[in-house]
Amino acid sequence: DAGVIQSPRHEVTEMGQxxxxxxxxxxxxxxxxxxxxxxxxxxxxxxxxxxxxPIDDSGMPEDxxxxxMPNASFSTLKIQPSEPRDSAVYxxxxxxxxxxxxxxxxxxxxxxxxxxxxxxx
Amino acid sequence: xLKVEQNPLFLSMQEGxxxxxxxxxxxxxxxxxxxxxxxGKSLESLFVLxxxxxxxxxxxxxxxxxxxxxxxxxxxxxxVHDLSATYFCAVSNYGGSQGNLIFGKGTKLSVKx
Numbered sequence: 001d002a003g004v005i006q007s008p009r010h011e012v013t014e015m016g017q018x019x020x021x022x023x024x025x026x027x028x029x030x031x032x033x034x035x036x037x038x039x040x041x042x043x044x045x046x047x048x049x050x051x052x053x054p055i056d057d058s059g060m061p062e063d064x065x066x067x068x069m070p071n072a073s074f075s076t077l078k079i080q081p082s083e084p085r086d087s088a089v090y091x092x093x094x095x096x097x098x099x100x101x102x103x104x105x106x107x108x109x110x111x112x113x114x115x116x117x118x119x120x121x
Numbered sequence: 122x123l124k125v126e127q128n129p130l131f132l133s134m135q136e137g138x139x140x141x142x143x144x145x146x147x148x149x150x151x152x153x154x155x156x157x158x159x160x161g162k163s164l165e166s167l168f169v170l171x172x173x174x175x176x177x178x179x180x181x182x183x184x185x186x187x188x189x190x191x192x193x194x195x196x197x198x199x200x201v202h203d204l205s206a207t208y209f210c211a212v213s214n215y216g217g218s219q220g221n222l223i224f225g226k227g228t229k230l231s232v233k234x
Contacts, residue, residue, distance in 0.1 A: 042225075043164075045222065
């Protein structure tokens with residue numbers, strides 16, 4: 001597997017524009033996480049999905065942020081409208097279910113994509 | 122609410138000496154992870170610790186877990202420059218009501234000759 005794939009790698013946009021970040025998790029992983037990383041706040045969990053269903057979105061900073069997972073192989077994080085304070089690196093990660101530990105002997109570690117560096121000017 | 126605290130946040134190390142990073146978490150957890158991040162790069166998994174007393178070693182790094190104290194340590198033996206990076210611990214609770222994965226603030230290690 002090619003790992004978790006995120007696109008784009010870099011995005012520069014003007015304040016007020018809509019931004020969509022994309023993620024393809026590792027095939028067979030049941031969990032998908034979206035994180036935001038900044039110098040000031042570190043690595044923040046925004047939202048996570050289990051079997052395509054959003055489980056906890058309490059980390060989403062405000063209504064301008066939304067995330068979807070229409071199928072097991074694709075997720076999006078959308079910011080509309082974007083603001084300069086949204087500038088950060090956004091990571092997507094996926095992990096197997098704990099059942100995979102029992103049934104397949106794999107670890108439930110999360111594998112991270114390369115991230116999208118977002119700059120809002 | 123699951124919280125994770127690391128200390129120190131910054132660590133300047135001398136080559137050849139030993140150091141320890143500490144990771145405390147606030148509530149019962151299934152699993153504890155250690156990750157490494159190089160500047161401008163993604164996060165790379167180092168260790169997964171599943172049970173009380175678990176100890177894992179890879180090269181100069183050794184991680185241990187005490188679930189009763191809710192404490193994990195990452196011990197560095199005879200530091201070398203290649204270990205300079207930021208190290209994160211993370212805790213999950215898949216078996217509980219929250220299957221989330223929460224990270225500490227990270228410890229930035231710098232190894233000086």
